[in-house]
Amino acid sequence: MKVRFWGVRGSIACPGPKTVRYGGNTTCIEIRTDNNELIILDAGTGIFPLSQMLLAELPVTANVLITHSHWDHIQGLPLFIPNFIPGNTLRLHGGFDPVSGKGIEQVMQVQLQYSFFPVREVEMxxxxxxxxxxxxxxxQVGSARVTPCLLNHPVIDFGYRVECDGKSVFFTGDHEPPYNIYEPGEEGYDDYQMFVDEKAQSIVEAMRGVDVLIADSSYTDAEYASKKGWGHGTYSSSMATAKAAGAKLLFCTHHEPTRSDDALETVFAAALAANAEHTAGMDIRLAREGDVYEF
Structure with missing residues (x-):
């Protein structure tokens, strides 16, 4: 199985000289099975350079797994070049939205309204x-088995476990570890804590023993205090989850868009040092646009 990162930034694309090393595109990850079947995790702006590469191997069948429908995870879909070429197939997977009452098809329907994009879906x-x-x-997606896991974000949000030929990857998309909305001593605290503990454990079990865990690590511990409830994790929470799940390799991703590459490396080093007691022996890396991991 092969994993390649095409976009690792969160919230908004941030190209420029300060983000050259790790990349400025929003979330998009390519997975290739041992049979070279194509699975794409999210369709942020990183899917556009991926689509340019795919022109060398037409026709293609692209199985795209959308974690959730926030812009930074879907905004590259209208410019996915194979959509404009006969003979290709885009198979879009994702969750049902209880607010709109629609399935994953609304991701294309909304973006391809003629007021916002010059090519309508029927013209693809x-x-x-x-x-x-x-x-x-x-x-079943080709030779791979894909299992969605409901995670914690302010919209229906799936993490995905992808398994094939005895190998496995889990991608969280955007995820904030569940927390108690009550203060200790308040009515409802104990009951809600039971729910939080059960949910957290179910998420760990969904990730259990994966070869590669790719996790939302947007914030430092200090930053999280003012970001609680925004639906994103920290370096520490990702490391703790990887440890609990027994993941062999952790990639920290969804990098804060205002953080330069230098600052990104600084806060990552600080997080590794702060969690060193609990992460000894673990393989933990910053996701970098263009990096390929094959196993």
Missing amino acids: KAKIEYVTLMPNETV
Whole structure:
């Protein structure tokens, strides 16, 4: 299995001289099975350079797994070049949105409204298919098994476990570890803490023993105090989760867009030092646009 990062920034693309080393594109990760089947995790701006590379291997079937429908995870879809070429297939997977009452098809319908984009969906030349997924229900994608896990973000948000030929990857998308909304001593605290503990444990079990964990690590511990409830994790929370799940390799991603590459390396080094007692022997890396990991 091969993992390649095409976009590792969160919230908004941030190209420029201060983000050259780690990249400025928003979330997009390519997975190739041992049979060279193409699975794409999220469709941020990083999917555009990926689509340029795919022109060398047409026709393609792209199985895109959308974690959630926030802009930075879907905004590259209208410019996914194979959509404009006959013979290709885009198979879009994602969750049902209880607010709109629609499945993953709304991700394309909303973005391709004629007021916002000059090419309508009916004018796309590729075959576009939609697969609405349910939490914890495994689906077959080529030779891979994909299991969605409902995570914690201010919208329906799936993490995905991808398994193939005895190898596994788990991607959290955007995720904030569940926390108690009550203060200790308040009515409801104990009951809600039981829910939090059960949810946290179910997430760890969904990740159990993965070869590669790619986790939302947007904030430092100090930053998190003012970001609580925004739906994002910290370096420390990602490391703790990786440790609990027994993940073999952790990639920290969804880098804060205002953080330069130098600052990113500084806060990452500080997080490693702060968590050194609990992470001894673990393989922990910063996700970097262009990096490839094959196992």
